[in-house]
Amino acid sequence: MRAVVVYESMYGNTHLIADAIGVGLSTAFDVRVLPVSQARPEVVANADLVVVGGPTHIHGMSRARTRKAAVRAADQPVGGLKVEPDALGPRLREWFGWLGRYPVRAAAFDTRMHGHATLTGRAAKGIARRLREHGFDVVTEPESFLVTKQDRLGPQEQDRARNWGAKLATGIKQHASQSVALGG
Ligand SMILES: Cc1cc2nc3c(=O)[nH]c(=O)nc-3n(C[C@H](O)[C@H](O)[C@H](O)COP(=O)(O)O)c2cc1C
Numbered sequence: 001m002r003a004v005v006v007y008e009s010m011y012g013n014t015h016l017i018a019d020a021i022g023v024g025l026s027t028a029f030d031v032r033v034l035p036v037s038q039a040r041p042e043v044v045a046n047a048d049l050v051v052v053g054g055p056t057h058i059h060g061m062s063r064a065r066t067r068k069a070a071v072r073a074a075d076q077p078v079g080g081l082k083v084e085p086d087a088l089g090p091r092l093r094e095w096f097g098w099l100g101r102y103p104v105r106a107a108a109f110d111t112r113m114h115g116h117a118t119l120t121g122r123a124a125k126g127i128a129r130r131l132r133e134h135g136f137d138v139v140t141e142p143e144s145f146l147v148t149k150q151d152r153l154g155p156q157e158q159d160r161a162r163n164w165g166a167k168l169a170t171g172i173k174q175h176a177s178q179s180v181a182l183g184g
Pocket residue numbers: 008009010011012013014015054055056057058059060066067069070073111112113114120121147151
């Protein structure tokens with residue numbers, strides 16, 4: 001079975017989480033982890049599972065102006081933040097604009113600040129909604145992985161992402177074997 005993890009990332013945190021989810025999924029899937037700029041529609045169409053994530057910007061998915069603000073923030077000498085190579089290229093909102101409809105299992109995640117999601121917002125909610133609009137079968141609740149105020153991943157978040165990916169893989173594997181046993 002093939003899984004693709006598609007991520008958007010400005011400062012690299014969502015990229016690290018995508019890699020960790022990929023490791024977790026590799027217990028059951030051949031996994032590709034791709035930045036959104038390289039996730040061509042045929043890669044999605046040929047997958048058995050598509051996992052999509054991005055950073056939360058102003059309570060939802062990033063926009064061109066929030067990405068520019070993120071680049072400006074990284075230009076400040078104090079934070080030590082580096083932007084990903086294709087940070088100002090097309091991102092998840094644009095990517096969804098190009099996608100067709102795919103009857104493929106899917107899941108959504110994001111990175112965001114600590115705090116209750118009603119206060120911070122969460123990009124994964126909008127990602128899950130768009131996945132459903134494109135015909136995907138969203139098989140689990142959206143998940144958030146947390147960064148500090150300095151935009152660094154919390155200490156346990158990569159472990160949590162690996163476990164989340166492994167749990168997702170186990171659930172899908174069990175479901176697939178039950179379907180075979182029932183002749184579904
Ligand atoms: C312009 C901008 C707006 C942001 N808005 C929010 C927000 O509304 N809620 C939140 O929890 N985090 C917010 N953040 C923090 C981001 O979620 C954080 O930078 C991101 O998770 C880091 O992921 P990345 O390293 O993959 O870019 C914002 C960051 C930037 C740069």
